[in-house]
Amino acid sequence: MTPTAEVLDPRTDPEPSYWAALRARAGLRADWAWPVLRAQAWSGRCPHLVTVMHDADGPVGVVNAGWVGLPGRWTSFLPVGARPRFGALHVRGPGSSAVPGWWMAGGTRALIGYQRAMRARLGPGCLATVLRQAVPAELSALGGRVLLSRLTEPIWSVDTAGMSGVDDWLRRLDKKRRSNLRVIGRKLADRVTVTITSGEAVSQAAEVTELLRGNNAKYKGPMHNPVPQLTGYIEELTAQPDTVTFRYTDPDTGRLVGVGIALDHPKTPVWRTWAMVPVDDGGVRDLYFLHITRLIEWVTANRRATLVLGKGKGRLKSSVGATATEQYAALLA
Amino acid sequence: MAMRWRRGYLRVVRSSFATVPFYRELWALSGRTEPEVVPGRTGVDGGAVRAAALAGRVGDLVPLAGGPTEIDPLRGLGPVLAEHLAVTAGTLVAVVDPGTPRPPVDLPAGVRSCVLDPSGLAGPYAGVLDDVTDHLRRGARVVAVGGDKDLDQLAAALPETLAHLVTRVPVRDPDDLAAPVGPHALIAHPLLGVLGGLGGCGRWHIDHPRVYLRATPAGPAYTLLRQRSPRLVDVLAGHGRPGWCPRHGTPVVEP
DSSP states (O other), X not given: OOOEEEEEOTTTSXXXXXXXXXXXXXXXXXXXXXHHHHHHHHTXXXXXXXXXXXXXXXXXXXXXXXXXXXXXXXXXXXXXXXXXXXXXXXXXXXXXXXXXXXXXXXXXXXXXXXXXXXXXXXXXXXXXEEEEEEOHHHHHHHGGGEEEEEEEEEEEEEEOTTOOSHHHHHHTSOHHHHHHHHHHHHHHTTTOEEEEEESSOOTTHHHHHHHHHHHHHTTOBTTBOOOOOOHHHXXXXXXXXXXXXXXXXXXXXXXXXXXXXXXXXXXXXXXXXXXXXXXXXXXXXXXXXHHHHHHHHHHHHTXXXXXXXXXXXHHHHHHTTEEEEEEEEXXXX | OHHHHHHHHXXXXXXXXHHOHHHHHHHHHTBOSSSOSSTTOBOSGGGOEEGGGGTTOGGGGSOTTOOOOOOOTTTTHHHHXXXXXOOXXXXXXXXXXXXXXXXXXXXXXXXXXEEEOGGGTXXXXXXXXXXXXXXXXXXXXXXXXXOHHHHHHHHHHSOHHHHTTSEEEEEEOTTXXXXXXXXXXXXXXXXXXXXXXXXTTSSEEEOTTTEEEEEETTEEEEEESSOOSSOOOSEEOSSOEEEEOTTTOSEEEEO
């Protein structure tokens, strides 16, 4: 039987009854929780469509895509009921750009059925499908359907399988970085207090959002104007039981000086977000490195096999034991 | 008039939902009424928001296109003074307030202004007080705006022969409109600025070109119609209910 597509708009469609089971089966992290998808979809400038592929036995695949096209919006959210007249489906992870935005029980080739179904649903204005975070094996599976593919930024991850703890991790790093991280750990021990929570909406959501905005502003440019992180989205995300929030506060003033959010997974948690007060504004120098240490501590204590650190800062991530995985963006015909 | 006033409000609601993160989130996920922006979602308190809930959220009140983040507690002072006290060129407006960060910026052309901290009239603000005194000696008009106690402190600091020449304009919080007041007074809120003034008819008139007032289950909610950023829509403040002045045919708040 050809799978059928159920196209959902998280803004208005209620959470499907099978959603929790599908998430668990597909290993989808907290950014796929329905309340999180809903908050995110409302804060978008284009429609976010979640498509579930079904066969006779139930769901067999799920895809998250932004329906990006013209007319586009730069300074406003998507109006209720509006949609582009023509454009492309941008298949991406809903909350993290480090992981793909699809899962197919039958393998990547099943995306062809998804593309066909979406063209039928969106009409001739759906000109193409763009896949992000694809690996070469997935592109081979799609064969001649791949019109164009381009190498994008690699994803960095630390193999933590079999590590007994932070000391074990430090032993595997080069001497200079190891010594540097130990000095930072001692230096910051009294200067910041770290609070790690899961399944608890962060109490200083507005402060967290402000920090994240400051961080995003660094990447803002004439061609890149990301929608700011919204407080409600952060509250929903951090309220998920499989989200881990690291809050760094000044022990004397209680001021939030840094925040990191990780999305847990039985094998491969993802470091989703990091933001800190700039050092010139009273922030703590080297807090970033302390956070990496705390992440490794958390991952090894919970026996996860791999910690995904995401894109960028390759030299730095390499120095803390991360290795790169090639990633491609592909245009499907 | 009522329809035009309402149309202005609907424009602000639509624009805020489309471009301002705070209202996008609040009204999309919870909802609002009059108007509903997501069919079937009616929210809490009709989508109005308590001023305390906006503390630390100024960044969320800026539209996606960007804009200022400063809150001006004296916003709207100029137009309201011009409307209710016929303040004209040559007048000195003295704001007496321990917390006022800067002089008003929207006074009519030719009107000068100054800010005085009542606790510093004999110290750092002595020079400003001298300016006020000189102005009175010259026979020019001085309008003093501030809390009752602050205005009393200013009067006590001025020479006895001049103090009575000052036009006193006490400021009332929106939840303090029932208390008796002199011929002139303003409604002001620390977040929203100056919302209106006491009319010659004895009613509290809303500065309707710039402020919209709406009744919600939690009390009156004020909207700034012309402040693009930070956007302040349906902010709950004080008590009372909206009404219309039978003499002037313009909106009032009834204590």
